[in-house]
Amino acid sequence: MVSWSEPSDCSDSSSDDVSRVPAKMECTEWSGIALNHPARCEHRAPCEKFVAFEWTDSGRRFLGCGKKDVPKCNFVDWIYPEWPVQLKQALNTIWTMYEEESTNRLRQNVLNAEEVVKVMEEKRKMENDLRFFKVDFAKMVADKEDAITQLGNARLVISDPKEQIEKKNLADKSDTNIHQVLRAKAEKERDQEKEEKVKLVQEMDKIKQKSAMLLEEKEKWKQEKRHLEYTIGDLFKEKEATKGNIRKIKEIVDE
Numbered sequence: 001m002v003s004w005s006e007p008s009d010c011s012d013s014s015s016d017d018v019s020r021v022p023a024k025m026e027c028t029e030w031s032g033i034a035l036n037h038p039a040r041c042e043h044r045a046p047c048e049k050f051v052a053f054e055w056t057d058s059g060r061r062f063l064g065c066g067k068k069d070v071p072k073c074n075f076v077d078w079i080y081p082e083w084p085v086q087l088k089q090a091l092n093t094i095w096t097m098y099e100e101e102s103t104n105r106l107r108q109n110v111l112n113a114e115e116v117v118k119v120m121e122e123k124r125k126m127e128n129d130l131r132f133f134k135v136d137f138a139k140m141v142a143d144k145e146d147a148i149t150q151l152g153n154a155r156l157v158i159s160d161p162k163e164q165i166e167k168k169n170l171a172d173k174s175d176t177n178i179h180q181v182l183r184a185k186a187e188k189e190r191d192q193e194k195e196e197k198v199k200l201v202q203e204m205d206k207i208k209q210k211s212a213m214l215l216e217e218k219e220k221w222k223q224e225k226r227h228l229e230y231t232i233g234d235l236f237k238e239k240e241a242t243k244g245n246i247r248k249i250k251e252i253v254d255e
Contacts, residue, residue, distance in 0.1 A: 021076055030050075057082075
């Protein structure tokens with residue numbers, strides 16, 4: 001992270017001050033553990049390569065504590081010397097401009113946040129007003145409906161008796177029509193049942209006639225069968241008589 005503590009002038013930022021470690025930036029050309037350098041941190045361990053990114057020391061290479069498993073010490077060994085005065089002034093101007101821009105942005109963010117809070121408060125107030133308006137409107141609608149209901153009931157009470165009589169007559173007529181329809185329907189169903197019974201009786205008569213015809217045909221078949229049996233018996237008798245005649249003729253011929 002970059003340190004935002006701005007010095008009073010270029011000379012106040014002591015580049016060789018080892019009381020604290022300056023902010024750092026990534027650099028692929030100068031990174032990792034400096035194993036070939038003799039410098040050692042307060043932990044008696046090889047140092048790590050860093051590049052400063054803080055005010056007038058921005059861009060300077062230095063060695064710092066490279067321990068990962070314990071808190072780092074504040075050891076700093078500058079590899080690059082201090083920048084020339086002109087470059088330090090330019091860096092100081094750039095960082096000052098950056099600080100002013102950051103401050104302005106922060107101030108603008110605070111103003112925007114305040115505006116957002118005001119808008120949210122106005123929105124909340126409008127929502128509450130809308131909620132109360134909905135409740136009042138619903139109550140007004142309910143009151144109006146009650147008034148309409150009461151007015152309707154009053155009209156029914158003071159309505160003309162003739163209208164009530166006409167309504168009653170219409171209701172009675174409607175009931176009469178319903179009874180007539182039901183009676184006509186019942187009579188139609190009764191007529192249909194009678195027709196179905198007549199048809200059923202006719203079908204039964206037809207079945208009886210067919211049964212009688214079948215019995216007559218059965219008797220005829222029995223008589224024909226009996227006649228055939230008699231005929232077959234006569235043929236067998238004639239056959240036996242013919243065989244006897246043939247035997248007699250054969251005996252005569254043999255003599």
